[in-house]
Amino acid sequence: MKMESEAHKKLKNRMSRIEGQVKGISNMIATEKYCIDILTQTKAIRSAIKSVELEILENHLNTCVKEAMESGDSNKSSEKLDEIMLLLKKTTKL
Numbered sequence: 001m002k003m004e005s006e007a008h009k010k011l012k013n014r015m016s017r018i019e020g021q022v023k024g025i026s027n028m029i030a031t032e033k034y035c036i037d038i039l040t041q042t043k044a045i046r047s048a049i050k051s052v053e054l055e056i057l058e059n060h061l062n063t064c065v066k067e068a069m070e071s072g073d074s075n076k077s078s079e080k081l082d083e084i085m086l087l088l089k090k091t092t093k094l
Contacts, residue, residue, distance in 0.1 A: 021045050
């Protein structure tokens with residue numbers, strides 16, 4: 001992944017926080033916490049993951065895809081666009 005070290009560090013920190021939230025939910029389930037409280041936490045995790053996902057996608061578009069487009073190589077450009085389309089199609093099926 002092509003990313004500046006500061007952005008990379010921020011993403012790693014965000015993922016560590018998400019990991020902590022997931023462990024927290026596991027503990028909430030184990031201690032039979034109120035369902036709505038657990039669901040509130042799962043919603044927060046989904047939102048955090050979506051945010052990370054969008055940041056990585058933006059980085060990919062601004063680096064890898066941009067480089068392929070600017071290279072003048074139509075095969076590289078098509079390959080990068082096909083990757084994005086495949087990803088989007090998979091995402092919408094969930």
